[in-house]
Amino acid sequence: MRIDRHSIIEKGRRSIVMVLLCVLCLAVSAVMPSRPATSKKKEDSKRVYLIHSDELFYDQWRNNGAQVLRGHVQFEHDGARLYCDSANFYEPTNSFEAWGNVRMVQGDTLSLTSDFGYYDGNDKTLEAKTFTPGKQVELRNRTTTLYTDTLHFDRLDNVGYYNEWGKLVDKSTTLTSVHGEYHTDTKDAFFMDDVRMVDQKFTLTTDTLIYNTNSRRAHIVGPSDILSGKSHIYSEQGYYSTDKDQAELLNRSILNNDGRTLTGDSIWYDGMKGVSEAFGNVVYQDSVNRNALYCNYGYYNDSTGYSMCTDSAMAVDFSQRDSLFMHADTFKVYTYNIDTDSVYRVMHGYNKVRAYRIDLQAVCDSLVYNTKDSCMTLYSDPIVWNMNQQLLGEEINVYMKDSVIDHAHVVSQAFSVEKLREDKAFNQVSSQEMFAYFVKGEMHEARAVGNVKVVFYPEEESDSSYVGLISMTTEELRMFFNKRKLDYIWAPAPEGIMYPMSQIPPEKRYLEGFYWFDYVRPVSKQDIFNWRPKAEGTRLKPQKKRSGGTSLQRRQRGDASRSKNHSIELRK
Numbered sequence: 003m004r005i006d007r008h009s010i011i012e013k014g015r016r017s018i019v020m021v022l023l024c025v026l027c028l029a030v031s032a033v034m035p036s037r038p039a040t041s042k043k044k045e046d047s048k049r050v051y052l053i054h055s056d057e058l059f060y061d062q063w064r065n066n067g068a069q070v071l072r073g074h075v076q077f078e079h080d081g082a083r084l085y086c087d088s089a090n091f092y093e094p095t096n097s098f099e100a101w102g103n104v105r106m107v108q109g110d111t112l113s114l115t116s117d118f119g120y121y122d123g124n125d126k127t128l129e130a131k132t133f134t135p136g137k138q139v140e141l142r143n144r145t146t147t148l149y150t151d152t153l154h155f156d157r158l159d160n161v162g163y164y165n166e167w168g169k170l171v172d173k174s175t176t177l178t179s180v181h182g183e184y185h186t187d188t189k190d191a192f193f194m195d196d197v198r199m200v201d202q203k204f205t206l207t208t209d210t211l212i213y214n215t216n217s218r219r220a221h222i223v224g225p226s227d228i229l230s231g232k233s234h235i236y237s238e239q240g241y242y243s244t245d246k247d248q249a250e251l252l253n254r255s256i257l258n259n260d261g262r263t264l265t266g267d268s269i270w271y272d273g274m275k276g277v278s279e280a281f282g283n284v285v286y287q288d289s290v291n292r293n294a295l296y297c298n299y300g301y302y303n304d305s306t307g308y309s310m311c312t313d314s315a316m317a318v319d320f321s322q323r324d325s326l327f328m329h330a331d332t333f334k335v336y337t338y339n340i341d342t343d344s345v346y347r348v349m350h351g352y353n354k355v356r357a358y359r360i361d362l363q364a365v366c367d368s369l370v371y372n373t374k375d376s377c378m379t380l381y382s383d384p385i386v387w388n389m390n391q392q393l394l395g396e397e398i399n400v401y402m403k404d405s406v407i408d409h410a411h412v413v414s415q416a417f418s419v420e421k422l423r424e425d426k427a428f429n430q431v432s433s434q435e436m437f438a439y440f441v442k443g444e445m446h447e448a449r450a451v452g453n454v455k456v457v458f459y460p461e462e463e464s465d466s467s468y469v470g471l472i473s474m475t476t477e478e479l480r481m482f483f484n485k486r487k488l489d490y491i492w493a494p495a496p497e498g499i500m501y502p503m504s505q506i507p508p509e510k511r512y513l514e515g516f517y518w519f520d521y522v523r524p525v526s527k528q529d530i531f532n533w534r535p536k537a538e539g540t541r542l543k544p545q546k547k548r549s550g551g552t553s554l555q556r557r558q559r560g561d562a563s564r565s566k567n568h569s570i571e572l573r574k
Contacts, residue, residue, distance in 0.1 A: 050079045050096050050123035055089075068092050068099075075100070079123050082108040082157065086119070096123035104130065106155075112186055114155060114162075115140045126157035138169075143186045146172045146215045160187040172215045175201045175244050179211075189216040201244050203273060204230035218245045230273050233304075234258040237269075247273030254283075259304060261290040266300065276304035284311065292321040292405075295333060307337020307347065314531065317351065321405035322443075328357040329530035330368075338374075346374035355380070356530040361443070362407075363387040363524045366398075376402040383542050386410075387523050388445065389486050392419040394519075395436065396544055406443045412436040415542055416450065417515060418481075420488055422459060424468060429488055430457040430513045431479060444486055450479040455513050456498070458491060471506045474498020 052058075056073025068090035077084040077091075077098060087102030097120070104119040106128060116130035116139040130139045130153045141148040141155065141162050150168035155161070163183035170177045170184060170191055180195035191213045199206035199213070199220060208226035213219070220242040228235035228242065228249070237255035242248070249271040251257070257264040257271060257278055267282030279301050280286075286295040286302070286309070296318070297311035312332040319326040330351035339345045352368035367382030380386070380398040387393075395412035402408060412418075416436035420429040434452030438445050456479060458472045476496040482489045501510060517540050524530050 048080075048096070048123065050077055050091075050093075050098065050121070052076075052091060053078050053083075065090055066092070067094070077121070079121070080126065080157070082106055084119075084121060084128075097121060106130075108157070111144050113140075113142045114153070116153070128155045128157070129153075130155065141184065141186075143184075143189075143215075146170065146184075146189070148182075148184050159185070161185045170213075170215075172213075172218070173245075175199060175218070177211070177213060189214050191215060199244075203247055204228055204244075206242065217243075219243050222251075232260045233271075233273070235271065240269075249273075261288065263287045263289070264300065264302060276306075278302045278304070286311065292319070294318040294320070297333075305340075307335070307340045307345075309335040316530070317349070319405070324360045325527075326357060326359040326362065327527040327530055328355065328369075330355045346372065348372045348374075354533045356524050356533065358524040358527050358530050361388060365522055365524070376408075378402070383536070385519055385522065390421040391445075391486075392421075392519065393417070393436070393438070394542070396542055407440050409440060410438040412438075414545055415515070417513075418448065418450070419516065419518060421518065422468075424459070426511070427459055427468070428457070428512070428516070428518065429459060430516055431455070431481065432513050432515060433479070445483050447483065448481040450481070452477065454479045454493070456491070456493070456496075457511065457513055458488075468503055470500050470502045471510065472498055472500045473510050 052069075052071070053076040055071040055075045058069060058071055060069045069092075071089045071091055073087070075086050075089045077089075083106070084100065085103070085105045085107075086100035089098050089100045091098040100119045100121065102117065104116045106114040106119070114128070114130060117132045117134055117137065119128055119130045121128045132139050132151055138149040138151060139153040141153060148162060148164075148168060148170045150164040151166060152164060153168075154163050161183055163181075165181050167180055168178070168182045170182065170193075177191070177193055177197065177199045179193035179197040182191065182193045184191045193211045193213065195209060197206075197208045197211045199208075199211065206220065206226060206228045208222060208224050210224035211226070212221035212223060222237050222240045222242065225238050226236070226240075228237070230247065235249060235251065235255065235257050237249075237251040237253070239253040240249060240251035240255060242250075249269070251269040251271065252267070254265060254267060255269050257269055257280075264278055264280055264284070264286050266280030266284040268280070270279040271277070280299070282298055284295075284297045284300040286300055288294065294317070295309070295311045295315065297315040298313035300309070300311040302309040310332065315330055315333050317328040317330075317333055319328075328351060331353045332351070334350045336348045336350075337345065338348070349371040350368070351370075355364075355366045355369050357364040364380060364384065364386045366380040366384035369378060369380045369384075371378040378400045380400070383394075383396075384398045385392060385394045386398060386400075393410075393412060393416075395416040396414040397412070399411040399413065400407055401410065413435060416431075416433050418431045418436060422428060431448075431450050431454065433450035433454040436451070437449040439447045454476045456472065456474050456476070458474075460469045460472065461467065462469055474493070474496045475498060476493040478494060480492040482491070501507065517536075519536065519540075522534050522536060
């Protein structure tokens with residue numbers, strides 16, 4: 003046999019090339035990144051699997067190409083189990099229709115039940131419906147359950163929504179609306195159209211509401227009404243905690259409680275404690291007692307009846323034809339014997355108190371008003387003006403009757419001044435105490451008691467011209483007014499002198515301590531915020547109390563002196 007040398011060499015070369023090619027392929031495969039294998043798990047997660055069915059039959063010409071399943075049907079898809087009595091399984095489209103006792107379970111916290119369901123495995127959506135009267139689709143997530151006739155559940159976003167009425171029950175809270183959606187992962191629920199939230203302590207109605215079932219906090223985003231006991235809250239923006247009965251209300255929300263209304267740029271309310279706080283342009287109105295408070299910060303405790311307002315605070319009494327406006331740095335109201343028939347309130351105003359009404363103005367450092375005896379006490383250098391009359395003293399007590407001034411009592415260093423038509427002419431009375439009596443809000447009599455000093459200009463009855471000036475002293479003086487003007491005075495055993503108008507000594511025109519504080523007087527309701535102190539050296543210096551008996555005893559002594567001494571009556 004002849005051996006072809008060239009053939010052997012050629013075969014050897016081919017073998018070497020083949021070996022080199024194999025080695026090269028191995029080297030390339032070692033350095034090249036490996037191609038990721040198609041994730042069987044990912045593909046499996048997209049597929050809907052039939053786990054069990056008692057019966058299964060298939061006819062490609064019937065049931066639209068669906069596999070027909072009967073009895074204890076069970077599907078599995080991406081961590082969720084779906085159960086039903088019967089189903090049509092469309093394997094090519096990865097979907098199925100389910101009937102009878104439809105139930106979806108996802109994890110150990112989420113479940114859904116209905117009469118019918120259509121599940122799309124590609125979109126991971128379930129449309130659930132009920133046909134049985136009185137029965138609804140139920141979506142349960144721990145302690146929260148959503149009820150509706152038709153529910154769409156999106157497993158990609160973990161959200162269920164409805165468009166034809168639904169109800170969400172969360173512990174003691176029930177919410178109903180026309181449209182709504184519930185996020186099972188974040189626990190946020192969104193409700194729209196005819197929204198109603200009901201709890202043991204309150205009822206909330208609105209058009210739009212956001213509620214978190216975990217924090218049990220409702221977000222109000224539209225016109226809303228909250229009823230809780232006697233309290234009614236109106237808000238268009240805010241938050242309400244159902245378990246704590248607390249509200250944070252914005253955008254000029256309104257809190258109404260038994261005829262009392264609180265409005266502010268923002269309000270914080272604690273229903274359990276009965277406490278409210280308001281911030282910014284606060285308005286508190288009491289329609290029962292016809293008064294109001296305005297400020298930039300307000301506080302109210304419903305259980306104790308205590309309230310406070312400060313920062314541009316103003317109190318308004320509108321029980322009469324003309325409203326009374328008062329300003330102070332701070333107003334506080336205390337309620338006593340609350341929830342009883344003997345309830346009464348005490349209001350404190352301090353500092354730099356100023357008050358204005360068309361027919362009445364006042365200034366002082368602080369005041370107290372007690373509804374029990376309808377008494378308002380002005381402290382620390384108070385002054386009261388009525389038309390052309392000025393009254394001052396160390397302390398002034400004003401007593402009201404049916405919201406109208408009935409009488410007043412000036413305690414210590416009382417000084418009454420009436421400005422007359424004549425330039426620099428004033429009727430003046432100074433005494434230890436002074437009493438004023440009113441009829442229908444107009445002063446008709448005043449009494450001065452103790453070390454009384456008088457400067458008085460009587461008038462001619464014919465032409466009302468001034469006769470002269472009477473300067474006298476006495477222990478008691480009565481002044482009678484007619485149509486808001488001093489008509490005549492009466493005094494027991496006075497000592498004095500009368501000067502003709504042309505012969506009045508300059509030093510006799512004014513009593514010691516006379517000042518006309520017109521520059522301090524409020525001239526409008528806006529002017530009450532402008533504090534103007536008395537000029538240097540004109541403030542009253544409190545006197546030491548002297549043991550001379552009570553003012554009533556001094557008046558009684560004065561009455562007794564009338565029978566022993568001569569009296570004088572001076573008319574205009």
